[in-house]
Structures are given as structure tokens and as C-alpha cells.
Amino acid sequence: MKFNRFNRIVGLCLLTGLAGFGITACEKDTDGTPQIAPGNPVATAMAPDSAAGGSVVTLTGTGLGDIRTIVFEKQSVPAGFQPTLNTDNALIFRVPTEALGGTQKVTFTNSAGRAVSVSFKVLAFSTVSDVSNYDFTKGSEITLTGNNLDDVTAVAFADSVKGISDAATIVSKSQKQLVVKMPASTLGRGTLSITNGTGRIRTKQEFVNLDMAYKIFADAYGTGFQDASWGDAAAVSTKEFKTGTASIGKTFQKGNWHMAGFANWSxxxxxxxxxxxxxxGWIKGASADYSLYLTTDASKAGFGGFDDRNKINVKAGVWNYFKIKLSDIDFWLPGKTLTQVGFRIQGPDKQDETFYFDDILLVK
Known part of the structure; x- marks a missing residue:
């Protein structure tokens, strides 16, 4: 009797377990998204109503719990969001970093294809990450690379301290690139002021006006200057140049401590x-990375020295820009007249190496 009763108890427990398993197996797996039936989405507010890429925005209204896609109108850029944070009355999302600037519609669509669109302004200030040249003359073109450049309306070469702003001409523009023609200006150096649909920025990059700088060499030797190189003479090259039509080429012989020299003995x-x-200035590198030392006859050390403060690292095979504050290096002692400027190398040890020099300038 006891045995039969025990079997019945075990059987009932087994049936109960199987029934529970069956009920569990029939439950629908979800990703955590609220199980809200698609309704007719209605938007009442977007807060904030303008923001930059990466900013968090909240849409409020009704029928929002089943939203599945968010798309910004310009170039149909999708926005990422976490559906598990949805409620029927609120939706949180981020402005995509790829969103184009300006006022546009943002469309919210649910699983039934029902949608609501809301006007929103993407704040997308222009950014400039790279430039084709830091030097210019009146009418020369400079290419700016960055982002949010397609809706630029104005560019100027400017100095806010001096209160001078000279308008540049926009030649062409796209989202990632802007080409401008530089103006005539009395400024020796300044930044670019760039205005687009979001607002105005100033470039971090500073540009030098060749028309106002003191030229040691720029397409030709500056007034009174000539070659004063050690070892093999330097020569004007019309095949290699950064700005204009020419540079100075100098070959440094293996095993000798040559120098590219510029002198004004006139x-x-x-x-x-x-x-x-x-x-x-600009220096085009040789076959390997080297360091060149800037030296002058007006320095404390004298012409031909190797002062670490005056070292310029030059990468191989490309044009390298240098801009050095005179107060940071041994360049020009008060009361001395500057007659000679040179670029000296320690070596080269393996082979002859040729460097090119362009736009060697003194800038106020």
C-alpha cells in the first residue's frame, strides 16, 4: 500500500513539473522591450529642441512605446537608442554624431509602419583638422579638411585683438572639405573665421601672410640673401616646392656635417x-627621419651650433612645417644683426641625403 501511494506522489510531482515546463516553454522570449502594441504615435515635445551630435534628447507624447527606428532627414542618418527605455509617453535617444547640421525633420516609426516627424536643429559647428598650407599670398587657395563644411556661408582671415577681418572667397565646399581663396590683408598672421548654419568658429590653425612676412626664401631668395651652404652648394628647385613654384634643395653628403645656409652680406x-x-618654414624630408638644427650668427652659441632647443624633427619624404617662437630658442640676441641662417645635420651616416626648404620666414 505504502509503495503504491509513494508511486502516485512521485507521478503527480512529475506531471506538475512537466506542466510547468510546458507553460514556461510557451512564453515568448523578448529583448526587454516593453510589450506595448503599436499605436498611433503623437509627439508633444522634444527636449532640447536643438543639440550637437552625441547629445541625449527626450521625445514626449503618446503611442511611443513601440517605436523601432529614428531617422534624421538630411541624408537619412539613423539614430541609436535603447528600446528597453521606451514608455508609451517618452522615448530617449542620442543625436548621431554623423547627423548633418541645420534644422530638419526627425522621423519616429513603429513596428506597424506608423510614424511621426518632429522638427529639430542639429548643432554642427564646422571643424578643421588639417590644412593644405599655413602660408598664403593674395589669391592663393587653401584646402581645409574637417567636418560640417558643406553649409559654410562665410570665411575670413581675421585677428580679433586687432579688430581686422578680411573676407576670403569660397571656391568649393562639401561636408568634409572646404577650398577658399585667400584675400589681400595687412595682417601678418591670423586664424580663419568660419560661419555655417550653426554659427561661427575660429580655426585653431594660424596662417601666415607671405605678403607681410620677412622672406629669407620664398620662391626666390629674399632681398640681399644668397646661398651660403657648407659643403655642396644649395640650388633652387622648380620640381619640389610647397608654396608657389620653387624651393631650395640641399644635399648633405655622407660622413660630412654639411649645412644648408642663407646669408645676407649685402x-x-x-x-x-x-x-x-x-x-x-617648410622642410621636405629625405629617405629617413632626421633632425636638423636651426642656427644663426646672431645667436649666443654662434653659427653652426647644435642646440637642442633649436632642433627640428623632419619626417622622411613629406613636407614638414615648423613654427618656432623666437623667445623659446637661441636665435637672436638683442643688439645683434642677423646675417646668416642655417640648417645643420649631424651626419648623415649611411648615405647622401637631400632636403628641400621653402617659405623660410620671420613673422611678426
Whole structure:
């Protein structure tokens, strides 16, 4: 009797377990999204009503619990969001970083294909990450690479401290690239002021006006300057240049400590002036990375020295820009006249190496 009763108890327990398993197996797996039937989405507010890429925005209204896609109108850029945060009255999402700037419709669509659109302004200030050149003359073109450049309406070469702003001409524009023709200007150096649909920014990059700079070399030797290189003479090259039509090429022989030299022995050498702030220029590298040392006869160490403060690292095979504050290096002692400027190398040890120099300038 006890045995039969025990069997019945075990059997009932087994049936109960199987029944529970069957009920569990029939439940629908979900991703955590609220199980809200698709309704007719209605939007009452978007907060904030304008924001930059990456910002969090909340849409409020009714019938929003089943929203499945969010798309920004310009170029149909989708926005990511977490459906598990949806409620029937609120939806939280982020403005996509790829969203184009300006006012546009943002469309919210549910699983039944029902949608609601809301007007929203994407704040997308222009950014400039790279430039084709830091030097310019009146009418020369500079290419700016960055983002949100397609709706640029105005560009100017400007100095907010001096209150000078000279309008540049927009040649072409796309989202990632802007080409401008530079203006005539009395400014020696300045940034670019760029205005688009979101607002105005100033570039971090500073540009040098060749028309106002003191030229040691720029397409040709500056007034009174000539080659004063050690070892093999330097030569003007019309095949290699960064700006204009020419540069100076200098071959440094293996095993010799050569120098690319520029000298003004004509009586028009430069007397010391605190007005000059920077020495700038471009150097095209050789077959490997090297360091060149900037040296002058107006320095404390004298012409031909190797001062670490004056070291310029030059990457192989590309044009390298340098802009050095004169107060940071041994370049020009008060009271001395600047007659010679040079670029010296320690080596090269393996083979002859050729460098090219362009737009060697003193800038106020």
C-alpha cells in the first residue's frame, strides 16, 4: 500500500513539473522591450529642441512605446537608442554624431509602419583638422579638411585683438572639405573665421601672410640673401616646392656635417627687433627621419651650433612645417644683426641625403 501511494506522489510531482515546463516553454522570449502594441504615435515635445551630435534628447507624447527606428532627414542618418527605455509617453535617444547640421525633420516609426516627424536643429559647428598650407599670398587657395563644411556661408582671415577681418572667397565646399581663396590683408598672421548654419568658429590653425612676412626664401631668395651652404652648394628647385613654384634643395653628403645656409652680406641684413615673434618654414624630408638644427650668427652659441632647443624633427619624404617662437630658442640676441641662417645635420651616416626648404620666414 505504502509503495503504491509513494508511486502516485512521485507521478503527480512529475506531471506538475512537466506542466510547468510546458507553460514556461510557451512564453515568448523578448529583448526587454516593453510589450506595448503599436499605436498611433503623437509627439508633444522634444527636449532640447536643438543639440550637437552625441547629445541625449527626450521625445514626449503618446503611442511611443513601440517605436523601432529614428531617422534624421538630411541624408537619412539613423539614430541609436535603447528600446528597453521606451514608455508609451517618452522615448530617449542620442543625436548621431554623423547627423548633418541645420534644422530638419526627425522621423519616429513603429513596428506597424506608423510614424511621426518632429522638427529639430542639429548643432554642427564646422571643424578643421588639417590644412593644405599655413602660408598664403593674395589669391592663393587653401584646402581645409574637417567636418560640417558643406553649409559654410562665410570665411575670413581675421585677428580679433586687432579688430581686422578680411573676407576670403569660397571656391568649393562639401561636408568634409572646404577650398577658399585667400584675400589681400595687412595682417601678418591670423586664424580663419568660419560661419555655417550653426554659427561661427575660429580655426585653431594660424596662417601666415607671405605678403607681410620677412622672406629669407620664398620662391626666390629674399632681398640681399644668397646661398651660403657648407659643403655642396644649395640650388633652387622648380620640381619640389610647397608654396608657389620653387624651393631650395640641399644635399648633405655622407660622413660630412654639411649645412644648408642663407646669408645676407649685402648690407641689408636685419637689425634686432622685438617685433619678430616666430621663425617659420617648410622642410621636405629625405629617405629617413632626421633632425636638423636651426642656427644663426646672431645667436649666443654662434653659427653652426647644435642646440637642442633649436632642433627640428623632419619626417622622411613629406613636407614638414615648423613654427618656432623666437623667445623659446637661441636665435637672436638683442643688439645683434642677423646675417646668416642655417640648417645643420649631424651626419648623415649611411648615405647622401637631400632636403628641400621653402617659405623660410620671420613673422611678426
Amino acid at each position: 648690407g641689408s641684413a636685419i637689425p634686432y627687433s622685438t617685433d619678430y615673434t616666430y621663425v617659420t
